Amino acid sequence: MLLGTAATGGFPRWNCACALCAAARDGKLPARTPECAAVTGNSRDWWLLNTSPDLRAQLAGAGALWPGRGPGPLRGVLLTDGEPDHLAGLGVLRAAQGLTVYAAPPVLAGLAPARAALARYAPWNWRDGTHKEGFVLSGGLVVTAHPVPAAPPAYLPAPAGDGHWAMAYRIEDLATGGVLVYAPQLRSWTPLLDDLVADADGAVLDAAHCPTGPPDPAAWRGPRRILTRLEDPDPLLDPASTARARLAEAGIEILPDGTEFVL
Numbered sequence: 001m002l003l004g005t006a007a008t009g010g011f012p013r014w015n016c017a018c019a020l021c022a023a024a025r026d027g028k029l030p031a032r033t034p035e036c037a038a039v040t041g042n043s044r045d046w047w048l049l050n051t052s053p054d055l056r057a058q059l060a061g062a063g064a065l066w067p068g069r070g071p072g073p074l075r076g077v078l079l080t081d082g083e084p085d086h087l088a089g090l091g092v093l094r095a096a097q098g099l100t101v102y103a104a105p106p107v108l109a110g111l112a113p114a115r116a117a118l119a120r121y122a123p124w125n126w127r128d129g130t131h132k133e134g135f136v137l138s139g140g141l142v143v144t145a146h147p148v149p150a151a152p153p154a155y156l157p158a159p160a161g162d163g164h165w166a167m168a169y170r171i172e173d174l175a176t177g178g179v180l181v182y183a184p185q186l187r188s189w190t191p192l193l194d195d196l197v198a199d200a201d202g203a204v205l206d207a208a209h210c211p212t213g214p215p216d217p218a219a220w221r222g223p224r225r226i227l228t229r230l231e232d233p234d235p236l237l238d239p240a241s242t243a244r245a246r247l248a249e250a251g252i253e254i255l256p257d258g259t260e261f262v263l
Contacts, residue, residue, distance in 0.1 A: 001039075001065075002204070002259045003048075003058035006032035007231035008085050010054065018233040029238060032257050033058055034085050035184050035229045037204065038065060040073075041173045045139030048077045049169065049182050051089025059092075061258060075138050076100035078129060081166040081185045082107040082153045090114065094121040102129030104145070104164055110156050129167065140174045146196060149187040170196055178263030180204070184228050197223050201263040204228050207236060210252070224263070225252045 004010070011032040012021035023029045034052035046065055052058065059065050065074060076099045079086055093099060103111070105128055115126055129135065134144035150166030168183035179200040183193065186209035197203045202224035210227055227236065227247075235241040236254055244254065255261075 001037060001062060002226075002228065002255055002257060003036040003038060003062060004033035004052050004054060005228045005230060005255065005257055006034055007208075007229045008034065010034050011230065011232055011237060013232055016232055020232050020235075020237050023238075030256055032230060032237075036086075036089065037182065037228075038062065039141065039171055039180065039182075040064075041137070041140035041175060044073055045075050045137070046073045047075055047137055047139070047141070048089075050080055050086035050184070051077055051093065052085060053088040055089030055092045058257075064260075071097060074099070076102070076125075078143065078169055078182075079103040079107060080169065080182070081150055082110050082156075083185060084153070084155065086185070087111070087114070090118060094118050096124075097122045098124070100125040100127060102127050102135070102143070102145075104128070104130050104147075104167055106152070106165055110153065129169075130164070142172045142174060144170045146170065146192060148183060148185075148190065148193065150185060151187065168193065168196060170200070173263065176263070178202075180263055186210070197225070202226065202261070207231070207234065207254075224261075227252060227254050230254065 012024040020029060024031050033054040036052035036055060036058055037049040038046050039049060040046045101124055108126055118124060129145045134142055136142050145167040147164035148166050148168050152165050166185050168181060171180045181196045181200045181203040184204065184206050186206040189209055189211055200223050204226045207227040207230045230237050235243040236247065238244065
């Protein structure tokens with residue numbers, strides 16, 4: 001489930017008066033909230049991929065994630081990196097009991113003050129998501145994390161560790177064999193990403209750094225490719241733009257917030 005598909009600040013961005021943002025404010029283009037997604041292998045146990053500043057509204061619009069008589073179906077979070085837009089929603093979840101949060105070791109170290117503050121509200125499990133063997137999520141999903149180029153977050157005065165700061169997650173459904181690659185934060189494209197996408201049934205990728213295709217078009221046969229983190233003034237935000245038409249010809253999709261799909 002794509003809970004949000006925009007870059008920092010959402011779309012229209014609060015401090016932007018470009019033509020696209022103006023059109024979105026006038027209702028002529030669809031608005032988008034900051035990037036965030038959720039996955040499940042059994043429709044009962046859900047895991048967030050990042051937590052956006054608009055998480056409360058995103059969860060309110062996702063009926064499958066609403067609580068019932070119990071605590072609700074949300075089991076935890078997979079953080080792709082330590083950027084503020086991916087961490088802000090953790091505060092929204094602070095009263096939830098027993099969540100598990102996976103992240104890279106440098107991100108976990110950088111979050112030490114926030115982790116201590118959140119622990120005052122409810123006990124959470126914070127785990128290294130980078131083990132080569134991967135890890136299993138409740139609901140029947142197996143996850144492996146793969147490092148992608150990224151700089152340390154700007155809010156850290158001294159980077160907590162020298163390891164990798166951003167991850168692309170490969171998520172496999174044990175029941176169906178379907179594979180999703182989630183890589184919303186990329187500084188550049190790498191051969192590793194070509195391999196990950198070629199081996200997947202679908203991939204959700206950073207709109208700013210996803211090529212329209214690899215040098216060998218046959219390498220991307222089959223995988224469903226979806227762009228996220230769309231940022232103004234990117235013409236891809238306009239469904240009627242030439243840029244969107246060219247993207248569609250390349251077999252790459254841009255979907256609205258709230259879209260659900262199955263692999």
